[in-house]
Amino acid sequence: MVDIMKKALELASEALAAQEVPVGCVFTFGSDIIAQSRNTVNATRNPTRHAEINCIDTVLEYCKLNSIDFKAYFKNVTVYVTVEPCIMCAAALNNLNVKEVIYGCANDRFGGKTVLDVNDFYEHNYMLTGNLLADDAMALLKQFYKGTNPNAPDSKVKKQSLT
Amino acid sequence: MEITEVELSTNEVIEGIKQADKQFQTGQEKIFSVLETVKTEDNDKWKAEDKELSTGEKNGVKPQNSTIKNKLAEQSGELESSSSSKRMKYPETLESFMANLVESKRPVKAILSDDYYRPMSFTKVYVGQVKNVKDLSKIILLLNQKLPLKDLSHLKRACRKEIILFPINHLNCQTHASIQYYIEEHMNELRDSFEYFKIIDVPAVAPKIRKQYVECGRSWSCNFHPNKYLEKLYADELFSPTEIVQHRLFMGMAFEIAIYYMKKDKPTLEPYDILNANVNATVVVDPLDQSVVAVAFDNRENHPVQHSCMLAIDNVAKTQTGGAWDTCDIDSVNLRGMCSMDLLLHLKHKYPNIRIGAKKYISKSNLDEKKLSASDSPYLCTGFYIYMIREPCVMCAMGTYINGILCHIWNWKEDIPCRTQDFTLKVPRFEVEVSVVNGAVVYRRREATSIFRIDIRFTHR
């Protein structure tokens, strides 16, 4: 578990180096890593391209290529993410019926549990555990928010949101 | 009305679009002259019905297995257990449905958090009746110093000869003697100031709108700064009749997109089919020049994240040289928000007077180089309006929020409760900054997403 979260933290550092909000994510199926990604919001100019959404895309692509029923497949997927999934990602993961979500540090601004409990909106809920290597995840975020987002026009920098 | 399919080469298309853009100016004038004739007379008629409908919706989860007929009736606010005669009046053809949708004069309803509609909540406080009115200001000063109202600072300290002392939970036991004892111990100078003490109910939170202020006034006076924006939101009067016609036009386009795709599978498509299908369609509009930046139709069956809203957001990104999903067959960057050339042609044909295409995107470095300001280039969906045929799910609602969408307009309420009301409560959409400048109260609306519901439903006349 710790090893996989360390992998997710590596991805988050990679995001930081690319001047993206440092969040990394790994999807596992049994003991296999089936998807890994990080935030690509600035690269795609699409603020919804969070690490979790990128991983979902990878898994769906894999299922399509191998004629696997994604609905059944996602039921066995565990999600490791360095920051608590935001409301949007928590809804997407609920919708896909993933088995479990394990996160690093909490997301005080947009957390899908901390700010608004997204599980209330869905019938089937995943297991949610937090606080795995939280300090490391938080340290990366702090490092990011010390600088400013280079792709936002000056007047809009303030509005940039966390994950 | 039959749709004539046109076969055109790319060059002809671009030429056609250019021409349409030229016509746009005159088209706009045409639209506005139509608007002049729009009256708001029957707004009141609908309002009563709206209130009824919105309270009904708030009573929790609806049965999931309601029949289509019931669903229709719910959507039109006509669900009455006994009467059945009314239900047969819904238009049966797509044409009449679309005509009603665009021409209806019903208002656009703002979705506010529940606390705007609920009765005010009250809390109990001790008040003291002052013996001598002349001492009133002196006592208030002392009390404000020693026992500030804190959470209750929206209340006036005194009302006629009564002064608020503290909330009842400030003391352990609730007797006249214990209050007198407390005063003697902590503010001995007030030991003889009061005739008697009593417990009264006062508003627990500050009133946000005039209706709540009036409600509060019956028990105790509050400090209240009327906020014109909130008042208009609550009264469904934020948009002018002109703006509502525009909203309906773009909502019509969202339905047109759903019809365009759904007719491919079912040529005999009826309004019921759209209502009953688990799909959504989205139109993103730049309100500054009333141009369509991006559109999208659902692909959730194949890709559970590709709700039309998420696709539209990605299509907007494509017009800014970004985008993550490979879902567009158009080369021209400004038109990539339209997904496919076929759909672009179809919409151009259906809406010759609407400008389609995004403003030119200029990167940060180019803005700096040419000494342009940030507002010279679009940035994400900042300031855009989004139109959807259905209420967005939680994922999509959050997606638009983090994108800077200014105004979210949808038509049908979802069966599976997405509870927009909960969402508006938790995510601060309607927060207004209040500041006092030279004695005048100044309101500034924070830039956040607003959600509106356009009341199209299945209309009938």
Ligand SMILES: [Zn+2]
């Ligand atoms: Zn997220």
Ligand SMILES: [Zn+2]
């Ligand atoms: Zn959605």
